[in-house]
Amino acid sequence: MLLKNTLKRIVLKQQSELSKFLGIKRFFKIKLLSRYAIIISGVRRCGKSTLARQFLKDKKHIYYLNFEDIGLSDFKLSDFERLEEVFKEELGRSNLYFFDEIQNIENWEKYIRQLIDNGKKVLITGSNASMLSKELGTKLTGRHITKELYPFSYKEFLSLKKKSSSLRLFNEYLKKGGFPEYLKTDEKSILKNLFQDIIYRDIIVRNNLRDEAVIKKLINYLVSNIGNEISYNKLKIIIGVGSVNTIIQFMEHLENSYLIFSIKKFDYSYKKQLRNPKKIYCIDNGIIGQNAFSFSENYGILLENQVFIELKRRGYEVYYHKEKRECDFIVQEKSSITKAIQITKELKDYNKEREIEGILEAMNKFNLKEGLILTENQEDEIKVEDKIIRIIPVWKWLLEE
Numbered sequence: 001m002l003l004k005n006t007l008k009r010i011v012l013k014q015q016s017e018l019s020k021f022l023g024i025k026r027f028f029k030i031k032l033l034s035r036y037a038i039i040i041s042g043v044r045r046c047g048k049s050t051l052a053r054q055f056l057k058d059k060k061h062i063y064y065l066n067f068e069d070i071g072l073s074d075f076k077l078s079d080f081e082r083l084e085e086v087f088k089e090e091l092g093r094s095n096l097y098f099f100d101e102i103q104n105i106e107n108w109e110k111y112i113r114q115l116i117d118n119g120k121k122v123l124i125t126g127s128n129a130s131m132l133s134k135e136l137g138t139k140l141t142g143r144h145i146t147k148e149l150y151p152f153s154y155k156e157f158l159s160l161k162k163k164s165s166s167l168r169l170f171n172e173y174l175k176k177g178g179f180p181e182y183l184k185t186d187e188k189s190i191l192k193n194l195f196q197d198i199i200y201r202d203i204i205v206r207n208n209l210r211d212e213a214v215i216k217k218l219i220n221y222l223v224s225n226i227g228n229e230i231s232y233n234k235l236k237i238i239i240g241v242g243s244v245n246t247i248i249q250f251m252e253h254l255e256n257s258y259l260i261f262s263i264k265k266f267d268y269s270y271k272k273q274l275r276n277p278k279k280i281y282c283i284d285n286g287i288i289g290q291n292a293f294s295f296s297e298n299y300g301i302l303l304e305n306q307v308f309i310e311l312k313r314r315g316y317e318v319y320y321h322k323e324k325r326e327c328d329f330i331v332q333e334k335s336s337i338t339k340a341i342q343i344t345k346e347l348k349d350y351n352k353e354r355e356i357e358g359i360l361e362a363m364n365k366f367n368l369k370e371g372l373i374l375t376e377n378q379e380d381e382i383k384v385e386d387k388i389i390r391i392i393p394v395w396k397w398l399l400e401e
Helices: 004-017 048-058 079-091 108-117 134-139 154-162 165-176 180-185 188-205 210-222 231-238 244-254 269-274 285-291 296-313 351-366 396-398
Strands: 037-041 063-066 096-100 121-128 145-150 262-265 280-281 316-322 327-334 335-344 371-374 378-382 386-395
Touching: 004 063, 004 079, 004 108, 004 351, 037 096, 037 108, 037 386, 048 096, 048 121, 048 316, 063 079, 108 121, 108 134, 108 269, 121 180, 134 231, 145 231, 145 262, 154 165, 154 180, 154 396, 165 285, 165 296, 180 188, 188 210, 188 244, 188 285, 210 231, 210 280, 231 244, 244 262, 262 316, 280 296, 285 296, 296 316, 296 327, 296 335, 296 371, 327 351, 335 351, 351 371, 351 378, 351 386, 386 396
Parallel strands: 037 121, 037 145, 063 096, 096 121, 335 371, 371 386
Antiparallel strands: 262 280, 316 327, 327 335, 378 386
16 A cells, blocks of 8 residues: 555645646547547557657646656555545546556456446556456446557658658668657667567566576577568477477467568468468567667568558558469458558569569459569559559658648
8 A cells, every 4th residue: 555645745746747748749640539548559668658648738637647756666556546536635636547557456447347337548558458348348347448649650751850751761761660769869778778678577477487598599590581471380499498388378369569570471271370471570660670680681671671661550450462473461440351561672683573463362262353472662663464463662662641
């Protein structure tokens, strides 16, 4: 149990910080609703708190608490009642609540459910995808709307730089990624420390994992194999653990932290989807570059990873397709495959046949009239029978609505 004076000191300190550090305006919309909790989830340090402050900057009497404050390390569910008293005494009455990293508090959903049942407006940020799980849906019984925030998009990067797009700037973005603090300072230690924070705080500590060396080995292997197919059986052997179930559990923790993503090979049979090899991607190219390989040698991999993150940012369900040939990404909207996308640095004589046949196979499979090949800076259009394949630069595609 926390003392009331302790809560008062922290609340007043954080109120003074609420209007600070507003940063670059994000291209991300928030709308508060009565009787619904609005949850913004995303990787650590991607700008969730700043986004919320930007949204709330013109609003008064905000009941705000950031649970990352070290003074709240012993905060329990029962302390919310005392917190309410402090809010009312120090800030007056309010119907607007903003909680940062609330997932640190066990059973926080019970308190939030009480607030929304009383007609309060609630904004929550958190660094764990489990906040978006079916379990959360059960505890709040449909009384929440979830949105995921990612590191800076290319548009936001250009806004930070206050410049128009160019190939030079795109390559800078492709190499550095989109974490705001790193882009502002160019200090590489920020990315390295962030990477370690995600591993320790959001994966090892949060999930009470004991074998730190095994987790690090798994993460380093995955970050060094972006865009490659992996199977859980192979990972079990490489990492040296006893069962596939352990790998499955570890992968779930990595994905919940937003550090690593896996996508399935598309199949109309869900069981086959689960059995097929997965392809691996990372939340940010900057992290890949700091922890895996050089920029010039792996340009195509970074292009592919950037396209994947943008597809996730746009809210798509993403798979890869592979039969005789391979198509990097296919996009499912509702129950239909609507897009086929291939990524390559440049179409040349030695790879043209492979790339075109891969995307055509997917287009024929899903009866698509148009496909997309994304490149570094190449632009063209190919017509094959009644189908059109557009070839455009990734940077131009990133700027499309």
